[in-house]
Amino acid sequence: MRDELARLQAIVRRRRHALGAVGVALLALGACAGVGVTRLWQQLGSCRAKLVESRQELSALARADGDTRRASLEEPGDEPGAWSDHFTITMYTARSAAYGKTNDGFTATMLKAEPHRRIVAVDPRLIPYHSKVWIEGLGWYNAEDCGGAIKGLRLDVMATSHRDAMQFGRQRRRVVVLPPGGGRA
Numbered sequence: 001m002r003d004e005l006a007r008l009q010a011i012v013r014r015r016r017h018a019l020g021a022v023g024v025a026l027l028a029l030g031a032c033a034g035v036g037v038t039r040l041w042q043q044l045g046s047c048r049a050k051l052v053e054s055r056q057e058l059s060a061l062a063r064a065d066g067d068t069r070r071a072s073l074e075e076p077g078d079e080p081g082a083w084s085d086h087f088t089i090t091m092y093t094a095r096s097a098a099y100g101k102t103n104d105g106f107t108a109t110m111l112k113a114e115p116h117r118r119i120v121a122v123d124p125r126l127i128p129y130h131s132k133v134w135i136e137g138l139g140w141y142n143a144e145d146c147g148g149a150i151k152g153l154r155l156d157v158m159a160t161s162h163r164d165a166m167q168f169g170r171q172r173r174r175v176v177v178l179p180p181g182g183g184r185a
Contacts, residue, residue, distance in 0.1 A: 121158075
């Protein structure tokens with residue numbers, strides 16, 4: 001989510017700089033074409049309003065991301081049908097050439113492979129697809145993918161970047177699984 005927030009902030013900065021350049025260009029074109037300065041200022045005002053709207057959306061996204069992170073880290077209570085164990089956790093990145101020719105940008109359940117969906121690859125013989133998976137220190141994830149090396153008590157969390165995945169490495173953590181219908185697969 002941090003990468004997405006940084007990307008949106010960069011877009012807002014580029015729009016702000018472009019808006020200044022567009023304003024100067026509009027004034028020059030308007031003078032040459034005989035369009036009134038008043039009309040050009042109205043159009044520039046409209047562009048500024050869109051920029052303000054973009055900033056507000058970005059601020060709302062940042063606030064929502066913070067709320068989601070706090071809520072997702074809360075340890076689950078006694079959910080009916082939930083079970084827990086200690087798993088080996090690794091991370092992977094979506095659409096990486098390292099995962100071979102079958103990596104088409106979609107998960108095993110045909111969702112678009114995007115980190116903001118909080119996807120975890122599981123062994124579907126142990127954890128059914130569409131289960132909710134809580135990982136100690138990381139929060140809640142959705143069991144929507146699988147992998148050739150993900151067997152038994154192993155999970156592969158979709159990371160936002162290759163660097164994040166490599167820094168995370170391989171860790172052993174407590175995991176709570178909440179299957180869609182309750183109970184173990």
